[in-house]
Amino acid sequence: MRRSTLYITISSTLLFVSLFFAVFSVVKIKQSHEVDFRMGRLVRELDLTDLALFTEAGYTRHLSQTDFTTPFQDSPMSFEHFPSGSFVAPPAHLRGGHVKNH
Amino acid sequence: MSKTIERQLHLVDFTIGSVLRRKGKNAALLLVYTLVVFALASVLFFTRALRTQAASVLKNAPEIIVQRTLTGRYQFIPVRYADSIKNIRGIIAIKPRLWGYYYDGGFGANYTLIASGVDSLKPGTIAIGIAIAKLRKLQIGDIVPFTGSDGNPQTFTIAKILSDESALVSADLVVITEADYRALSGIPAGYATDLVLTVRNPREYSTIAEKISRLLPDTRPIVKTEILRTYDAVFSWRAGIMLLVLAGAVLAFFIFSFDKATGLSAEERKEIGVLKAIGWETSDVLAMKFWEGIALSLTAFFLGTILGYAHVFLGGGLFFAPILKGWSTLYPSFVLTPHINFGDIIALFFLSVVPYTVSTITPAWRVATIDPDSVMR
């Protein structure tokens, strides 16, 4: 096979797979509306405020509810206790939200 | 037109032949390049999808939560505090919320217990999240013991297991009736964990929050917009590991490009001279160099992005799992909806394809313009 033909074949295949994934995404997003709706309903029913991403500790589990002191309970300079601290930024309300805390 | 196409095909023939001369080195280069794109694409897709889903789900969160703090730590809030604020204009309803944590030493798991007035739950029964069910291999009808705050055991029957599809918000939940929770946790009557306020107009959030702070100085209102902002910032590129991955990828692309940009070897120079001597014009040489850059970087871009997509949206982000799980024993399985941001892909394209291709063409520019006469010497 001529080399350029091989290259075109490979590139076309990759392009085709990409387009397939694009269509797949559209379909999945459409389906997700229902799932998100049901999840939203559960959130409303139970008055939930956070995602169950990091269940190691209270202040990682409920990022939006945590107070100032608990994450720094040992010392302001202490290393992060839990791995999730290394990729989660401090919650918005601790970085200066609507209302300042006293 | 077909001559133009055929010319490009000939140049591609030459370019691929040229690349294949050093099969091992170029294969390794393609592999590593693809890997870098894969890592970056995976991170971009995962974080974007999670943030989008979080926003979509948490827009149903309570509008304002009133939390009480004492000595800088949060405390139970007296339910009568609601009376002080119920007349603030804009507040439609106030209700107490009871929730807390329960650490199960036997399984090393941290549950979130939440009291709910949902009518389907009978006293003595609980609904549990899917991760708890999987961890402890529980089914509907099983009886689960908890240790109360007084040290005495209390048992509950599982009435329901929350759905897998809601795992992102419910994986570690134990839903329990209020009376049972008070008995278990020891939260005294007249007190709650916090107060949930219903407010219709989002523009009133901050005004109401300010009024609450004034009326109840030992409380801290948390507003829904803060919740949404918190989760939008989760996995933001400015945070720890994400920044590291991004920086690493940029550095990798820079190194690849630098290697190309530092110029041609004597052998490459001579070959360009020969090409010119046998009748190639400067534009032909540069077009060939363009294909050389594109062949590697574009292929790596497509391959890396496709693999990244498959990894995140078909494979549940399995390479991220160990990092994300950290020390938790309860975690949701990441079946994320493929919310792709086209801007992310464009950025990835520009980062992975443009510098490398430019670095391949540029050093050849000067060499391509000199007289082929030098080849004779």
Next chain:
Amino acid sequence: MINIQNVSKVFNAGRPNEFTALSSISLEIHLQEATILKGPSGSGKTTLLSLIGCMARPTSGRIFVNEKEITSLPERFLTRIRRGTFGFIFQRFNLLRGFSALENVMAPAYPTGEKYSLLKRRALDLLAMLDLDHKQGAKSEWLSGGEAQRVAIARALIHDPAIIIADEPTAHLDAKLSAEFLSIMEILKKEGKTLIIASHDPLIYDSTLTGRIVEIHGGELAHGGTIA
């Protein structure tokens, strides 16, 4: 006819290593015959060949090919003329490493956008003519000296040029291969091609191939002035 008028070539002009390769060369080269440029190494033969073959521009002077001046043409036109008119055989062959004999023969025609099957056919025919079709897939670095030379000749012929230029073609060949080279040149001359060969090999300039000998010494024509 190729008309060379008062051509000089100076390298690195104005710098400490300034070097005059050719000075005031005027010459007429007749078509359809073999002209040999004879002279010791460093005499400027290679430079003169590259000027005639449109591979470099003279520092001063003019060159005409069939009444058309080539000295002032922009690069693109110069390349087109070179492609269509001249076929070059380099002293060290300069084949593309890592590519097959066939690809080497086809390479000069890549920029023209000629149809692949036609180009391939023509290249195979040329290789066959030189008894090399069985080696068409062999990588150029694996060819023997004689085979490499024949590939270089085939490559020079891919555009069916009217003029063949060869720079010291027998410098790295033994007597047998040199004789083979001569016989191929004879065939090309019979076909009506013009040959311009730079050589200080007596086998070449004493052969029956030679129509005319031009002697060059130190960048100047040995007998001075125009030679008829």
